Amino acid sequence: MLNTKVTKAVRLALAFGAASTAVIAQSATAQEGAEKVERIEITGSRIKRVDMEGASPVEVISTAEFEGQGRVSVAEALQSVTSNSFGSVIPSSGNSGQSQSTVSLLGAGAGRTLVLIDGKRMGSSPSLNGGGANLSSIPMAAVERIEILKDGASAIYGSDAIAGVINVILKKDFEGVSFDIQVGRPEAEGADTKQMSMAFGVSSDKGNITFVYDHQQRNPIFDRDRSYTAASMEDKNKDGLISIYDETVGISYSGATIKGPNGMLASPKCDELTKNVDGFVGVLDQGSALGGVGGGQVCGYAFANVSANMASTKRDSAMASITYELTDDLELFGRAMFSRNDSFGRYAPAAANWNNMAADNEHNPTGEVTKGYFRWYQLGNRDGEVTDYQQDYTLGLKGAFGDTAEWEVSYHKAKLDYREAGRFYLSRAGLSHNTLNNIALDSEQGIANMRATTYAENQSELDHLFAGIGFEFGELEGGAIAHYVGGEYFDMTLDSRYDAQNEAGLIGGNAGSSGGGERDVTAVFYEVAFPILDNLTLSAAYRYDDYSDFGGEGNPSVKLDYRPVDDLLLRASYSEGFRAPSLKQLNASDSIGYPRATDYVLCAQQGKSASDCTEASYEELRQGNKELGPEESSYINLGVVYSGFEDVSIKVDYFELEVEEVIDLITVQDLVDAQTAGAYDALIADRPEVKLVRNADGSIEKGYTQYDNGAFMSRKGFDVDVSYKLETAFGDFKFRNVTTILTEVGQDIFFAGPTSDAKNAPEQPAFRSQFTVNYAVDNYTINWTTDVIDSTYETEIKQPTGNGQHIVEYSGTLPTYVTHNLNMKYYSDGYGTFTLGARNLFDKGVVYDSKDKYVDYSIYNTGHIGREIFAGYNISF
Known part of the structure; x- marks a missing residue:
């Protein structure tokens, strides 16, 4: 890779250094007495500004827009955004993420997308190893808008803000009463939805109190109810x-x-x-x-005769917020949010x-x-029942003094308690007891001896103290120099506990391990914006985080925005970032699993070509690693925003993301690939706990795997956002198209091995696009949304070339995937709003490969649900 991280940093530092020289040269001619205008805070900067558009691209989407697209929840809304390039975790029966929903900007992984609520870090899900946020816990009825920062932001927010930031802004000044209900029914069996929400708000000249309750429910889909998943x-x-x-x-x-x-x-x-x-x-x-x-x-x-494919979800959430003006320059603010998420999954007998x-x-x-x-x-079918409890509190003070200074101090606490029970698993101790005592396995006593109930408690807590002050000091030609300085303290704990029999490896048909730990983080940060000219602003930020378990990490960012004319914005940014290893990755106990892999080594031994080699499941012992260090990243963004045409807005941004020392699992597949490339000994040389054990016939007996630093990842591409408003005599139209294009998807062929461009590889489309049309006339609105997912290759085959190298060959094509949502609303005079619509209007089905097998990728989950007709009613007072 010709342009290394250091080269880019030096090149951009020189460019921005020249701009900062202009700051000093022109400061003597600074303007005085500039008229004050209202400033707002946008995700990606703590300094308030006048314009919505700045040096970093931020996509702002209101709840009304998501509802117009027919989205059921915050999770489904975010999973549909184009920058969620490769899809993300959805509620799936039979895995540790059964009740979880995540978002993964640029396909970089949920742990590399930071999720905020009102600018405060959301508590990490203990069911995701403390390495990602569970979107299922956010009540959609409480959301005012969502801001998606498409830039690195560790210099502002710290760890995890590598591929971008999701900032969920909740309602704070709602006034009145609102009631909403909606039901949905797919034509195929399963996945019915129910939603109900209520909102109350009271305002005075001193402040506001808002309360929201939200209920959402979606039924499971069983494998037997879809022809392509039925046995x-x-x-x-x-x-x-x-x-x-x-x-x-x-x-x-x-x-x-x-x-x-x-x-x-x-x-x-x-x-x-x-x-x-x-x-x-x-x-x-x-x-x-x-x-x-x-x-x-x-x-x-035939396990698919009874198993559930998509788990059920039932969410109940409540949010209460308060703002109160204690004095003219002092405001109290607080928020409490509670949620409970129940999920059910069924699997065949153990x-x-x-x-x-x-x-x-x-x-x-x-x-x-x-x-x-x-x-x-x-023993009977296994039922998995998951209950997630989440509490989130914020209490703080905001104030102002002097002409420009604004300050904030706050305390934020998040407590997540996720519990999982599994019925009718195999007790190996009971099996041994039956064998030793000649008790028939299918007798009443034998079955009772062998039945086991599994139980897991996954808990995490976040205590967060924040203090910051923004002020203006110094003048340049373009105006006052804005500063923001502050500090944060985090105390994080994770406690993941499985029942004793599971922990001892005496449960058959289940996998999981205890783990956890505690860390505290102290951070200080500084941000400054230099208005060099009226139309040229240079911004810089630096943040230092000190972690109690692996040391410190400092990250800078530099940004420039320039308006040569009023209708044209040019912007550029460079930032460095990091991601801390999760507490579970550091401290996990050993756990048994059965991942799928393709054994190219055995196929070669049998004289079979790599293309004829097929997947199978293999036993794996997965281990934690206390020696993990942080990932390190760099992010470059270059963009242009133009609004010179009437009612037209055009935004184009080019991005480059590189992540080094990526924390990844050295999988069974990695070990096989390293063997085929002759790189196996080098891979395991400094990793005594990692190995692949084979039987005498060459087949895999067991893999010993572990998380480690050393992988690489890159993303390059474009974000394009074009909108147009048209007013006519017969109604108003709004057209918008948002597209995320990936020109490079760099990743290791196997852990720490050679790197390849995996653009358009299976599950990794090169682009996603969303086109919306909104039409309003009199008391009616019609919203049409089209989601497009690029075609991908069907198969990926790794061919060794010797000397530790591979080439990756792709074949076959999975087609471009297009779905449509239609949403129609009627606003009656005093009797509420009526909604009728269809998700997946034309009943786009699932994708099949060349062997007529169902392709089970989350990006095609719309087709799995099928066409869904929904109706709703809202009334507000």
Whole structure:
């Protein structure tokens, strides 16, 4: 990469240094007595300014606009913005994020997008390892607008503000009473929605009290209710065999399958189970992905007959805020927000290994002690029930003195308590007890011995003290020099605790580990804006954060905005940023998981090409790492804003983001890829806890993985925002198009390995675009929203070239994905507002690959829900 981070910093420092020289040269001719105008604070700077548009691009979207697009919640609204490039976490049944929703600007990861509420850091979700914010807890009815900063901002806000900042601004001066209700029903089964909210506000000449209650609910979608996720199998190549991975959907080899000396073996009782137990589908071909020599067989189980694909969510939130003017120059402000989020997911009976299966076991045809891959159907289906509690409080004072000085002190506390219970998992201790005492596994006593209920408590707390003062000191030709100086103190704790049996590794069909810790952070920051000329402003900021667990980190930013004419703004910025390792990544206990990977090494051993190699699940022991350090980033933005045409606004910004020392998990796939490239020994050389263990036949037995610093990430591209207003005799129109284009998606092929451009790789579209049309006439409005997701390649194949290198080859195409939302409103005279609309108006379906298999990417989740008709009513007094 020709332009390194240091080179860019030097080049920009020289350019901005020349501009600062002009500050000194022209300060003697400063203007005096300039007329005071109202100034506002916009995300990305603590210095208030006159214009909405400044040196950093900020997209401002009101709640009314999101509602006009037909979005159900704050989470769904933010997940639809174009800068959420590759999609993000949505409520999915069967994983640790079942109740979670996140946003990931530029596809850089939820932990690299800082989420604020009224400018204060939102508490990190303990279910996401303390490395991201759960948007599901924010009541949409309490939101006034959302500001999306598309720039690095660690110099202002500290850690995590690498790819941008989401600032959710809540209502503070609502007056009156408002009641809103809406219901939605997809044409396909599942995912029904219900919403209800109430808002009350009272104002006086001294202040305001606002109260909001919000209820949102969406039902689950079960795999059996969609043809492409329902369990099925077909001999597609007509060879008389059905391969477990190539020719089935929703079927697992963990039914009654035995590890043999040269591959898998179906239990001798597989046919009997298929006849007598729902879910078993008989003997299938093991397929190449599971290893073995000369083929093998498995006993399959159709888990998709009972499992939920999308989890249910039910959110209840309340917010109360107060502002009160104690004196003419002193204001008290406070806010309390409470939320409860309940989620339900269902999974098939536990799939868990039967280790050390006796040689004379009725399922074991090998005659030797071995391992079995079993579905513990006797225990019943697993139900996962998650309850998230969140409390968020802010109390502070704002004041002013002199002609220009404004100050603020505040205390902010966030407490998150997420609890998860799992029913009918396998107790390995109970299985051993049954085996030793010859208790039949399907007897009433045997089932009671083996049933286990899992329980996890994930808690985090944030205590935050803030103090800052903004003032003007010094004059330049363009006006007064604005300063802001302040400090923050954070105390953060994370406590993630699993039940003792789970922690001991005695639960089958579940994964998770305890972990946590505590840190405190002390930060000081300074920001200054030099109005060099009336139309030229140079801004700079610096922030230093001192972390109790890994040391200090300082980050600068420099910004320039220039208006050669009133209708044209040119802007540029350079900033450095960092992201601290999460407390869970640092302190996690070991946990067992079963991630999917493609074993190119085994395929090569079997004489199979990389393109014919398929994915399978492998056992993984995931470990924490107390030696993690921070990620470091740089962000460059160059932009132009033009409004010289009547009722037209054009914004174009070019960005470059680079992140070094990226904290990432060294996965099973990374270890396989390193082996194929001849870089395995170098990768594990200084990482004694990381390794890949293989069986005698070359198949993977187990992977030992860990988080570490050392990966790389880059994003380059453009943000384009064009809007146009048109007034006619038959109504008013507003057109807007927002597009985020990625010209480079740099990332490691494997951890700390060579870097490639993954633009348009699977799940990584090069652009997302949103086009909205708003039409208003008399008492009616019609809102039409079109969301466009660029086409991507279908498959990614890594080909080793030797000397630790790879090339990545892409093939196939998944089509451009276009969906439409329609929202119509009628504003009656005194009887409220009526809404009727359709999400996914033309019932755009899911995406299939070249093998006619459903592509399960979150960016296509609209098609999974299907067309949804909704109706609502609002009345305000």
